[in-house]
Amino acid sequence: MKLGPSLHRIGNHIIAAYLIDTPEGVTVIDAGLAGLWHDLLAELDTMGRTVADIKGVILTHGDSDHIGFAERLHRDHGVPVYVHSADASRAKGGPKPANAKQTMRFGATLGFFAYSLRKGGLRTTYLTDVVELHGGETLDLPGQPEIIALPGHSEGSIAIFAPVADAVFVGDGLTTRHVLTGTKGPQPAPFTDEPEQAVASLKALISTGATWVLPGHGDPWSGGIEAAIAAVEKAAAPAG
Numbered sequence: 607m608k609l610g611p612s613l614h615r616i617g618n619h620i621i622a623a624y625l626i627d628t629p630e631g632v633t634v635i636d637a638g639l640a641g642l643w644h645d646l647l648a649e650l651d652t653m654g655r656t657v658a659d660i661k662g663v664i665l666t667h668g669d670s671d672h673i674g675f676a677e678r679l680h681r682d683h684g685v686p687v688y689v690h691s692a693d694a695s696r697a698k699g700g701p702k703p704a705n706a707k708q709t710m711r712f713g714a715t716l717g718f719f720a721y722s723l724r725k726g727g728l729r730t731t732y733l734t735d736v737v738e739l740h741g742g743e744t745l746d747l748p749g750q751p752e753i754i755a756l757p758g759h760s761e762g763s764i765a766i767f768a769p770v771a772d773a774v775f776v777g778d779g780l781t782t783r784h785v786l787t788g789t790k791g792p793q794p795a796p797f798t799d800e801p802e803q804a805v806a807s808l809k810a811l812i813s814t815g816a817t818w819v820l821p822g823h824g825d826p827w828s829g830g831i832e833a834a835i836a837a838v839e840k841a842a843a844p845a846g
């Protein structure tokens with residue numbers, strides 16, 4: 607789905623990944639589940655692109671519902687895969703922090719579970735080799751993506767700001783559709799390791815001024831980053 611001249615989305619409101627398209631090539635943000643591979647190829651085709659145009663994949667974090675086709679792109683097409691150093695072991699299938707809620711996140715609802723089955727989510731292919739990020743860097747990839755540390759959902763969660771697309775990709779730093787209740791609008795993502803920290807981390811995104819706020823789960827939000835954060839903070843505040 608085309609969201610803008612250099613911005614595309616694959617997947618749906620259950621699980622989404624994104625492409626930044628520039629004359630220099632394509633940067634992929636997140637890799638969903640393995641079965642999204644076919645959606646990726648179809649979207650590239652509508653863009654007049656091929657897999658050979660993909661210069662890099664940036665993972666917002668290391669959870670298995672975000673790493674789907676990343677290893678395939680790396681192994682078969684030599685595409686570098688970027689992930690924060692604190693989530694590198696998660697992405698490689700290594701031990702997770704004791705408080706990681708990975709198992710609960712994965713297959714949280716029947717709908718998510720059924721979609722995961724269809725998209726090959728139960729055949730997780732972990733990464734063998736990643737480029738580790740730390741936050742604060744601008745990558746030499748199409749769209750000059752800027753990495754912003756966003757600890758909370760996981761220790762190594764990041765957001766990616768792409769000025770060319772006027773978009774910030776937030777992974778599971780927030781969601782726009784609650785996977786359990788179906789409630790829409792920006793709100794805290796469930797199954798977060800450190801919920802309070804996750805909400806507090808969002809402040810670092812205000813300076814991007816991005817119009818598009820694009821989560822791993824939920825519909826694209828085009829109401830601006832400030833309004834998105836305000837909605838999350840409101841939803842996170844204790845009732846009364």
Ligand SMILES: [Zn+2]
Nearest residue numbers: 669671778822
């Ligand atoms: Zn997720």
